Amino acid sequence: MSGATQDNALKGSGATRIIIYTVLILFMIFYLLPLYVMLTNSLKPLEEIRGGDMLALPKNWTIEPWRAAWSYAQIGVQPTGLKPYFINSIFMVVPAVLISTSLGALNGYVLTKWSFRGSDLVFGLLLLACFIPFQIVLIPMARILGILGLAGTTSGLVLVHTIYGLGFTTLFFRNYYAAFPTELVRAAQIDGAGFFQIFWRILAPSSAPIAVVTIIWQFTNVWNDFLFGVSFADFDSIPMTVALNNLVNSSTGVKEYNVHFAGAILAALPTLIVYIVSGRYFVRGLMAGAVKG
């Protein structure tokens, strides 16, 4: 480890180092313990869990709870497992993330490079949208979805999440593009490029860091959302989070903790994967924004 990177401010003695690593390891255990408990218990038969020791490794390994959670556990009244709801969530998250990110990028582009009279006001209002509590918009939103004929559909949820995410995605892209040299846009204008050509050919290729940040942010938020899902989804558009809740609450006799644990991990898996795959870029993107202002 020592001297691995040049910009390492830490040149502590052995003792400091030991303390630091001890603390870090303690924190790591603290954070990993829940995952450990979930994982081990999801791989045990139910009797073993009821038998007591939550922290013990399984004696009889089984993947049956996972299969149950995925394909035949009782969700509400139907023995469908979480699979259809996982698919619902994917159909909701992917368009919502892509649309809100693209619109945020376009907004940021317009607000910084084509600013018009009142553009600061527009930006202010969009920012305000970030701070409106979910609960306030529930009833008006239900009404609008009704008028649009989107009540209870996945498209309706996509619309809700797109609108709600727009404030954040615009904020991210606006701050990123504010540091993007305007002279490049002017040079492209003189070269004859139009509004969208400039966006596609000049700005978009340099936007990867902020796009990653925005996509992770939106993906996590939309995937983990419960309130909009429970409020606006119908039977055939229920997202994963709501289904998980239904799974845990379908109390027909015994609580199948092992199935619940497996279901919870399944519900968390996509966000985990997104972080693991692109977390590095996330931090890098945040830093880039911070340094450039």
Place this chain on the structure above:
Amino acid sequence: MARLKIENLYKAYGATKVLKGIDLEIEDGGFLVLVGPSGCGKSTLLNCIAGLEDVTSGDVIIGERSVTELHPSKRDIAMVFQSYALYPNMTVEKNISFGLEIRGMTKPDRIKAIEEVADMLQIRELLKRKPSQLSGGQRQRVAMGRALVRNPQVFLFDEPLSNLDAKLRVDMRTEIKRLHKRMGTTIVYVTHDQIEALTLATRIAVMKDGIVQQFGTPDQIYNDPVNMFVADFMGSPAMNLLPGKVVKKADGLMLSLDGHDGVMLLPVPLTDDLQARVGKRVIFGIRPEAFTDPQGADRESKQVEKRDCFVEVVEPAGSDTFAVVKLGGKSAVARLRADAHIVAETVTGLAFNMGKAVFFDPDSGERIK
């Protein structure tokens, strides 16, 4: 190639007036340099010519056609920005050909155009690189290449050399001059650097606070400034501007200055304006090179006056030696030959080339002829 004409141009951002009635004209193939202190509106004027800023009122004419209402891409201009503004995600080749591609030129034609420009600027081996892999001077060349390849009516340069180190600046300056000779395209060039202005321009416009103070040839600007601002702004070291007084003596009109031991008198031309100021204060302007050691003085000039001056400081500067002289209550700079024998803190005879002297009104700063 075309002439460029700017008529009564105004530009305001809300209540801030940045350009206040600019009138300029540059002939086909001319090289117009805009100089002036920071914030005087040079870049704004250039952007108005390019169409990157809308004008508040007035007209921009390229060739015979008013382009005031046209989009930047329709004005047939090319611009080199101070920061070069190279597209960071594209190779040098792509950077140069982007405009051609947008305009729908076919690939074989583009390749031919790129190669021509690359040869002219000697950047052939850089074509596959990204801008981040180039040095400052190379980036500058690529930015020029991007402008040249379009073969426009007018080139606009906004301080293209200001990011380069001193040596490279001099090299690139020569290169720009060479390119201009060769292509003969009309150029508008913004700079802070007066040497750049004087060496490159066929016409110079000196600006201040959104107003053109003087518009003329480099010779006019340097030797015949219309006011104290222009006189002071152009030239390095700056012109000496010394307070004095016009007096009438038996042998004609004289300028009286505070010398080191009482009043120093210098003969001045017997013009009406100066005669009208007998007994009044004036500012006496003389460039350092017109104030020198007697051996170094201009032999052609009929009006060389030798006077004793008290030299405070001597600053050898290689090719020249500068002497700081107490005169008119101020420190005046004299420019001497490098091998002139001069000692600090002594009284020495120095020559004033009065043929090059200029006079200004101390209150308005206007020239007195």
